[in-house]
Amino acid sequence: MKNPTRLSLLLSALVMANAAVAATPAEQTAALFAPYAKADAPGCAVSAWRDGKPLLAQGYGAASLEHGVAIDAQRTVFDIGSTSKQFTAAAILLLVQDGKVKLGDDIRRYLPQLPDYGTPITVDHLLHHTSGLRDYLILLNLRGVALGDVSSNAEAVADVARQQGLNFQPGTAYSYSNTGYMLLAQIVEKVSGGSLAAFAKARIFDPLGMNDTRIHDDHDAVVPHRASAYRPNGPASFALLMSNWEHTGDGAVQSTLVDLAKWDANFYQPKVGGAQLVEQMQAVGKLNDGTVLNYGRGLMLDSYRGLDVASHSGSFAGYKAELLRLPKLKLGVAVLCNRPDLDPSSLARRVADIYAAGEFPVAAADTELKPVELADPARYAGVYWNQREGMLRRVEALDGKLWYTGPGMKQELLPVGEGSFMRDPQRTAKPAVITERTLVVERPGEPAARFERVTAGSMTPEQLAAVAGTYDSAELNATFVLKLKDGKLWMTTPRFGEQPMNNVFADAFGASGIVVRLQRDKAGKVTGMVAYVGRANGMKLVRRG
Numbered sequence: 001m002k003n004p005t006r007l008s009l010l011l012s013a014l015v016m017a018n019a020a021v022a023a024t025p026a027e028q029t030a031a032l033f034a035p036y037a038k039a040d041a042p043g044c045a046v047s048a049w050r051d052g053k054p055l056l057a058q059g060y061g062a063a064s065l066e067h068g069v070a071i072d073a074q075r076t077v078f079d080i081g082s083t084s085k086q087f088t089a090a091a092i093l094l095l096v097q098d099g100k101v102k103l104g105d106d107i108r109r110y111l112p113q114l115p116d117y118g119t120p121i122t123v124d125h126l127l128h129h130t131s132g133l134r135d136y137l138i139l140l141n142l143r144g145v146a147l148g149d150v151s152s153n154a155e156a157v158a159d160v161a162r163q164q165g166l167n168f169q170p171g172t173a174y175s176y177s178n179t180g181y182m183l184l185a186q187i188v189e190k191v192s193g194g195s196l197a198a199f200a201k202a203r204i205f206d207p208l209g210m211n212d213t214r215i216h217d218d219h220d221a222v223v224p225h226r227a228s229a230y231r232p233n234g235p236a237s238f239a240l241l242m243s244n245w246e247h248t249g250d251g252a253v254q255s256t257l258v259d260l261a262k263w264d265a266n267f268y269q270p271k272v273g274g275a276q277l278v279e280q281m282q283a284v285g286k287l288n289d290g291t292v293l294n295y296g297r298g299l300m301l302d303s304y305r306g307l308d309v310a311s312h313s314g315s316f317a318g319y320k321a322e323l324l325r326l327p328k329l330k331l332g333v334a335v336l337c338n339r340p341d342l343d344p345s346s347l348a349r350r351v352a353d354i355y356a357a358g359e360f361p362v363a364a365a366d367t368e369l370k371p372v373e374l375a376d377p378a379r380y381a382g383v384y385w386n387q388r389e390g391m392l393r394r395v396e397a398l399d400g401k402l403w404y405t406g407p408g409m410k411q412e413l414l415p416v417g418e419g420s421f422m423r424d425p426q427r428t429a430k431p432a433v434i435t436e437r438t439l440v441v442e443r444p445g446e447p448a449a450r451f452e453r454v455t456a457g458s459m460t461p462e463q464l465a466a467v468a469g470t471y472d473s474a475e476l477n478a479t480f481v482l483k484l485k486d487g488k489l490w491m492t493t494p495r496f497g498e499q500p501m502n503n504v505f506a507d508a509f510g511a512s513g514i515v516v517r518l519q520r521d522k523a524g525k526v527t528g529m530v531a532y533v534g535r536a537n538g539m540k541l542v543r544r545g
Helices: 004-021 025-036 081-097 123-128 136-142 153-161 178-192 196-205 257-265 274-281 344-355 461-465
Strands: 044-050 053-060 062-064 230-232 238-240 253-255 300-304 307-316 319-326 331-337 382-386 391-398 401-406 409-417 420-422 432-434 438-443 446-454 469-473 478-485 488-493 497-505 508-511 514-520 526-532 537-543
Touching: 025 044, 025 053, 025 344, 044 257, 044 344, 053 257, 053 344, 081 123, 081 178, 081 196, 081 253, 081 274, 081 307, 081 319, 123 178, 136 153, 136 178, 153 178, 178 196, 257 319, 257 331, 307 344, 319 344, 331 344, 382 497, 391 438, 391 446, 461 478, 469 526, 488 508
Parallel strands: none
Antiparallel strands: 044 053, 044 331, 230 238, 300 307, 307 319, 319 331, 382 391, 382 446, 391 401, 401 409, 409 420, 420 432, 432 438, 438 446, 469 478, 469 537, 478 488, 488 497, 497 508, 508 514, 514 526, 526 537
């Protein structure tokens, strides 16, 4: 080498030039959220912090379209939906520390109005989503309660108390349940003598200085600096999407980026609950057979790019949220949005990628998919039924691609091998597997969903006419009417009008997320139906006459 000094200078200049053009983490985040940085559209607030020190806090979009108020990363309040569950879990665990509640207690000790299902449902079953109780949000929806209606905790408990059965025996399976956390709020109220809102304020929010955080249990109450929530209403307009429901425990926490960072800090230097609270919240649940779950107490416990992650998403009305923590890096990220068509969970992980670049054991390039070409994609298309969880899904072949579809959901299945497909690579490391008879779908934070392929039904108009009639459900406190019109079966549900019923497989019909299976007597006459709606299954509908 004749002139090493000159070469060294040249290399240094190139490095400096690359550094000058490289985007900073803040600039990369701004580019990620740029599509939502519009004054005439709702958007998101995003923040990141590390070891207690803020890295980023920025708002994108409007907090109020009516008043032209922008999202303020320091002050704007959002409903964080199910991200609230960790605060309910913390409240229960504080009562456990007080000696007033035991995790193994039968919940009927506190809520005797609930049915005795033969096997005790414990407080810990509620915390880990292993109770088997039907989801009260679905029960409300089926009897026609809309978001604009006022609905109380007492009303929700009454809906649960009407249920004559469970989705499964307690402790034998996992099913994410809003009912469990709504009932935990009632236990806090019963034991403490006050509301969950009052308990959380005194024992969690005030001690941590979370001055802009509250549990919203009064739909008439004014929440200072709260963003309104909206839904898309056409290509370039929005409509309000708010709720008057007053249920607590499963949701209803209103908070800010600043306050959520204070809560996150409690997991490293616990002022509230001490190390015991942190340990108990992050202890994974187990089924009766020893199966380990990815859900602790109010927290989803999983891995991301080779690191443990504790997180929880939230979605209610037009609000969506994600709060995640990477304990090894002491890195936290929060994304709060006031529109339902965004994905805060994926956005939060993208922000973590930016602020922890080079620190993940699994490099980002290793997580990028390399789709393979399938010989015959259409062979995987079909209708798939999950009896235990009451879910109907379709795999559709369109334009050479495969799509995994369900109520309000459509995801591309990216082939990584014959019979193996990725549907959510940002959050799920394992592929979905399709065989000639089954579909197994991996899900973040919970066990895989297992489906059987079914053949679409083919009832004649005459056979459909024999199904038409009026059906009553004591469990739902509602009446459903099925009519034959233009050779097709239509179902009228409370408050939501008529919906076409598709004969999805033999003696089963589906519409807008609900599947009903016919019940017949020995002569083959239809006497009733059993309804399945994912997190609420087995509700009986009895045919009049």
